[in-house]
Amino acid sequence: MPIYDYKCEECGNFEKMQKMSEPALTECPTCGGEVKRIISKNIGIVFKGSGFYKTDSGSGVKDRIRNLNNERQKDNQALLDGDVKGFVEQSDATAKKVLEA
Ligand SMILES: [Zn+2]
Incomplete structure (x- = not known):
């Protein structure tokens, strides 16, 4: 399961292990305050350019x-x-x- 980073205004940053299918937390489990999910450093890689989805048919x-x-x-x-x-x-x-x- 991936670990997500959250930021609580009161408690600071914390991590929570969640299934991909689970919705993002909106409440801090500690104080019940509002939390924001921080986008992981590993997300945001640019897979740039074409070449992935060529669908031509033909030999080779x-x-x-x-x-x-x-x-x-x-x-x-x-x-x-x-x-x-x-x-x-x-x-x-x-x-x-x-x-x-
Ligand atoms: Zn909190």
Whole structure:
């Protein structure tokens, strides 16, 4: 289960383990005050560019799509690693491959 960060005006920040399907808390479990859910640092990664949803049919297209998706994963992995320069370079290279595909 993911852990969500909340902020209570009275008690400060706290974490709560919740199912994805559960609604966000609106009341602090400690003081009953209003709480706001803080967007996790792990959310907000930009999966930019095209190449994920190409739907052309024809021979070899599936392989090309698979290759492009692999390239995109490299882009995003570079970003997850905090390698912004690597991400930009990798992403540009992928964008070219998408155009050529
Ligand atoms: Zn509170």
